[in-house]
Amino acid sequence: MKEEMVAMILAGGRGTRLKSLTAKVAKPAVFFGGKYRIIDFPLSNVANSGINAVGVATQYESTDLNNYIGSGRNWGLNGTNALASILPPRETPSGASWYLGTADAIYQNIDWLDKTHCKYVVILSGDHIYKMDYSDMLKFHKSNQADVTIACIKVPMAEAPRFGIVVADEKNLINEFQEKPKVPKSDYASMGIYIFTYDLLRKALIEDAKDEKSDHDFGKNILPTLLGAKKRLFAYPFKGYWKDVGTVQSLWEANMDLLDPNCELQLFSSRFKIYSADTASRPQYIAPSAKVEDSVINQGAQIYGKVIHSVICNEAIVEKGAKVKNCVILPAAVVKKGVKIENAIIGAKTVVSEDVIGEIDNVALVNAQEDK
Amino acid sequence: MAYKVAGIIDCFGNPEFGPLTQHRPMASTSFLGRYSFIDFPLSNFLNSGILNMGILCQNHIRSLSKHVGNGRSWISNTKRGALEILYDEPNVANPAYNTDIADIIENKVFFKDVHPDYVIIVSPNFVYEADFSKLLDEHVASGDRITLLYTHVENGLRNHFIGADKIGISSRGKVNRMETNMGDEDSGDISMGCLILDYPMLESLVEYARSTSSFFNLDDCLKYLAPTVMIRTAKFEGYVRDFDSLPHYLEYSLELLDRKVFDSLFQEDWPLHTRTYDTVPVQCRAGSNVTNSYLANGSVIEGKVTGSILGRNVRIEKGAEVINSVIGNDVVISEGTHVENAVIDRDAQVLHVAEVIGSKEEPIYIARGDIV
Numbered sequence: 001m002k003e004e005m006v007a008m009i010l011a012g013g014r015g016t017r018l019k020s021l022t023a024k025v026a027k028p029a030v031f032f033g034g035k036y037r038i039i040d041f042p043l044s045n046v047a048n049s050g051i052n053a054v055g056v057a058t059q060y061e062s063t064d065l066n067n068y069i070g071s072g073r074n075w076g077l078n079g080t081n082a083l084a085s086i087l088p089p090r091e092t093p094s095g096a097s098w099y100l101g102t103a104d105a106i107y108q109n110i111d112w113l114d115k116t117h118c119k120y121v122v123i124l125s126g127d128h129i130y131k132m133d134y135s136d137m138l139k140f141h142k143s144n145q146a147d148v149t150i151a152c153i154k155v156p157m158a159e160a161p162r163f164g165i166v167v168a169d170e171k172n173l174i175n176e177f178q179e180k181p182k183v184p185k186s187d188y189a190s191m192g193i194y195i196f197t198y199d200l201l202r203k204a205l206i207e208d209a210k211d212e213k214s215d216h217d218f219g220k221n222i223l224p225t226l227l228g229a230k231k232r233l234f235a236y237p238f239k240g241y242w243k244d245v246g247t248v249q250s251l252w253e254a255n256m257d258l259l260d261p262n263c264e265l266q267l268f269s270s271r272f273k274i275y276s277a278d279t280a281s282r283p284q285y286i287a288p289s290a291k292v293e294d295s296v297i298n299q300g301a302q303i304y305g306k307v308i309h310s311v312i313c314n315e316a317i318v319e320k321g322a323k324v325k326n327c328v329i330l331p332a333a334v335v336k337k338g339v340k341i342e343n344a345i346i347g348a349k350t351v352v353s354e355d356v357i358g359e360i361d362n363v364a365l366v367n368a369q370e371d372k
Numbered sequence: 373m374a375y376k377v378a379g380i381i382d383c384f385g386n387p388e389f390g391p392l393t394q395h396r397p398m399a400s401t402s403f404l405g406r407y408s409f410i411d412f413p414l415s416n417f418l419n420s421g422i423l424n425m426g427i428l429c430q431n432h433i434r435s436l437s438k439h440v441g442n443g444r445s446w447i448s449n450t451k452r453g454a455l456e457i458l459y460d461e462p463n464v465a466n467p468a469y470n471t472d473i474a475d476i477i478e479n480k481v482f483f484k485d486v487h488p489d490y491v492i493i494v495s496p497n498f499v500y501e502a503d504f505s506k507l508l509d510e511h512v513a514s515g516d517r518i519t520l521l522y523t524h525v526e527n528g529l530r531n532h533f534i535g536a537d538k539i540g541i542s543s544r545g546k547v548n549r550m551e552t553n554m555g556d557e558d559s560g561d562i563s564m565g566c567l568i569l570d571y572p573m574l575e576s577l578v579e580y581a582r583s584t585s586s587f588f589n590l591d592d593c594l595k596y597l598a599p600t601v602m603i604r605t606a607k608f609e610g611y612v613r614d615f616d617s618l619p620h621y622l623e624y625s626l627e628l629l630d631r632k633v634f635d636s637l638f639q640e641d642w643p644l645h646t647r648t649y650d651t652v653p654v655q656c657r658a659g660s661n662v663t664n665s666y667l668a669n670g671s672v673i674e675g676k677v678t679g680s681i682l683g684r685n686v687r688i689e690k691g692a693e694v695i696n697s698v699i700g701n702d703v704v705i706s707e708g709t710h711v712e713n714a715v716i717d718r719d720a721q722v723l724h725v726a727e728v729i730g731s732k733e734e735p736i737y738i739a740r741g742d743i744v
Contacts, residue, residue, distance in 0.1 A: 267652060278445075280643040283405045283668055286664065286665050287631075290662070291661075299406065
């Protein structure tokens with residue numbers, strides 16, 4: 001196999017701040033937008049960018065996620081000359097170790113990358129919601145003769161300390177990189193999407209692996225080291241929707257964003273489709289007693305009650321007289337008769353028989369997983 | 373299933389829905405928004421553990437092959453199983469000679485490859501869910517060579533199952549008479565166009581048909597033989613409809629809006645599989661008013677929809693009203709228009725006229741891609 005650019009998706013994280021939603025599944029497998037899982041976004045982006053080989057590094061509660069990725073069929077990544085590999089940590093002649101950090105997850109799969117004979121690698125997170133054509137980013141990388149290109153987005157200055165912050169000149173050449181700085185020097189945030197020229201990445205990973213003091217992390221170790229070695233790091237300016245859905249609140253907000261017909265994500269546009277697994281669901285049923293407004297309803301859902309400004313997943317049921325407002329109802333959850341829920345996420349297969357009222361800036365989470 | 377079984381879908385002589393089946397066989401015509409009729413027999417076969425399926429295709433192969441593709445949606449093991457479209461190329465331009473018998477002869481290599489012990493032949497116009505593994509076990513236990521599946525209709529033969537085969541049943545449970553239902557009696561037993569037989573028996577039926585008339589199809593053959601050959605009957609107790617005309621297409625589709633009827637057709641733990649299109653969930657925008665309807669993914673609703681079935685990617689604009697209608701994929705119902713008792717074929721647009729109104733007995737039909 002010989003590919004110009006291959007993709008590596010870091011999908012091993014737990015996502016503790018998603019609370020019980022990630023009790024049994026890794027964060028990339030969390031449901032989003034009525035019919036998707038978060039990892040559908042990077043995987044569809046990979047497919048839509050014309051990339052034929054992708055490795056997905058998984059670690060935390062990986063069974064469901066690994067099953068979901070399978071052969072890559074749902075994203076068309078199982079075609080001739082295509083390769084979708086699930087890459088959990090493994091034992092080798094030199095021993096066995098968990099992935100110690102983002103960089104280590106790639107380092108432990110250098111053999112996989114070598115076999116693809118790639119020139120470039122795009123490294124992605126498995127937990128961001130956005131649409132992006134990485135082939136445009138590769139063009140940018142090549143025309144700048146860059147060693148590393150980091151996709152960057154403007155964020156509100158107040159939020160900048162949460163991100164890796166980039167200081168770049170007018171030609172997008174990066175002068176400084178600050179990982180989660182207390183005093184950010186710019187509002188230009190790394191999206192955790194990197195294109196590396198592979199030869200350079202390979203050397204950097206091997207060096208980093210030898211360093212016992214390193215956290216083996218791209219943001220904390222690899223990028224600052226390369227910058228210090230005067231390598232050419234460029235910031236690729238991304239305009240559009242991008243959201244890290246790391247918390248219950250941000251997951252809810254990203255779902256609510258979809259209800260705005262002008263949402264920049266353009267999830268509903270037929271261009272640059274997001275692919276997902278088929279669920280063999282029945283058609284959506286909206287009963288005579290139902291009232292549905294300003295909502296996104298996936299196949300298999302049954303609505304008998306009132307649904308306002310909400311996202312309803314497949315096989316979810318809103319019974320008669322129930323009132324659902326500003327909510328995200330995950331697959332096969334049931335909102336019982338007469339129950340009122342507001343500003344909440346209801347976990348998969350959860351039966352809600354009592355009112356749940358969250359606040360817009362502090363949404364409620366009710367999840368059957370909590371009881372187990 | 374201990375036996376090797378070939379599941380055969382006979383698309384010869386299926387009823388036509390006027391202009392709706394001008395470009396497609398009845399089998400791949402849209403049903404309940406997200407399905408095609410052929411999804412029922414294919415899913416019945418899959419759920420019954422049948423691995424090898426053949427579709428006897430009379431004409432319009434494009435539409436059929438597009439829907440079933442490589443059959444992957446209905447095959448549980450793609451190495452051991454296969455779905456093939458059996459097409460009688462030499463006779464397609466020769467309607468009198470283009471019979472299911474001729475098609476079986478033309479495609480005898482299919483039967484040679486599959487080498488079935490038993491063959492189950494079904495007609496896609498009869499919509500029902502049945503476990504063929506159970507029916508086959510009963511057939512084998514009976515020691516009879518042919519089993520015919522039938523439904524008893526207490527009242528309704530004057531208006532329903534017109535053109536289907538009415539059978540007489542002897543005291544020993546065998547078919548002693550078979551004739552076309554002309555609606556002269558209101559009660560009786562109707563053949564569901566489903567035969568279970570051993571493969572040598574199918575071969576002798578084909579041979580008999582060939583030696584009798586080149587124009588003979590399987591159904592003619594059975595009618596001829598019914599009084600003399602032992603045909604065992606098996607009574608089917610569930611929901612079954614014969615979709616036999618355009619008015620009935622609308623009537624039976626809308627009848628499923630009654631959830632009792634729906635639940636009698638759609639059995640639990642009996643998933644109905646179809647081709648996936650990766651369409652986004654439905655958007656019911658602010659100001660929309662949907663009640664008593666089935667929707668399919670990809671649709672955007674801003675107007676009023678009641679008592680209707682929408683296909684994929686349908687757009688109902690502001691102030692538009694859709695009542696008691698079946699709307700095909702990718703249809704646009706424009707601002708302020710009123711659609712009632714209509715069947716609107718895919719890609720059509722109701723744009724210039726204020727009203728498209730038919731009656732239940734004579735639904736108005738708008739052809740594929742038409743702009744009115």
